[in-house]
Amino acid sequence: MLALGATYxxxxxxxxxxxxxxxxxxxVSMVRVALVNRRTIREGVPAEARCLEAYVVHNRSSDGYTTSQRRLILGFGTPDGRDVRAELVAHAPYAVGDIVPVRYLPECPERVVPAGASFGIGLSAGLKGVAMLGLVYAGLSLTVMALGAG
Known part of the structure; x- marks a missing residue:
């Protein structure tokens, strides 16, 4: 019986x-993505991308709610002559052929951010909430671990 308790x-x-x-x-992954997006907004190279494709993704949750997300496939050229294709979640309605102002980092032009985006209070508050949730989650896990060891 003792061996079973030790294994548990x-x-x-x-x-x-x-x-x-x-x-x-x-x-850590969420914070890293948020920092890259903030850097792209502040230091990114502006470009005018053309909307090549627009589609909507519907996500249904287990409690019956459905959310929709508008996504765009964009194409643009960099100053060094490279053709780039990028995907973007759009908060404004764009149609195929529309010009979409974006910003990108020269080392990774496939990762674009809308030119008018702001790294505002909403995102900061959201990250703080997620950080607190992550800490609570980790704390509960460590509690389970400590109870199992005891």
Whole structure:
């Protein structure tokens, strides 16, 4: 019986550490993407991209709510003559053939941000909320791990 308890405790420790690591990795990934987007907005090269394709993605959640997201496939040329294709989530309605002002970093022109985007209070508050949720998630995982070890 003691061996079963020790195995359960070790399993709880491993699962707790794994879940905590996944939560922290997700949080780090979100913060990294947000920082790259902020840098692109501040330092990015402006370009006029042409909308090559526009489509809508519908996401249905388990509780019955449906959200829609408008996406664009854009094409533009860089000053060094490179043709670039990029995908963008659009908050304004664009049709095929429309000109869409964007910004991009020279080292990664496939990652575009709308030229009028702002890194405002909403995103900052959202990141703080996600950070707090990630910390709570990691804390609960570590608690499960500690209870399993005890």
């Amino acid at each position: 405790g070790l399993g709880s420790v491993v699962i707790g550490l794994l879940v905590a690591a996944l939560g922290i990795a997700g949080l």
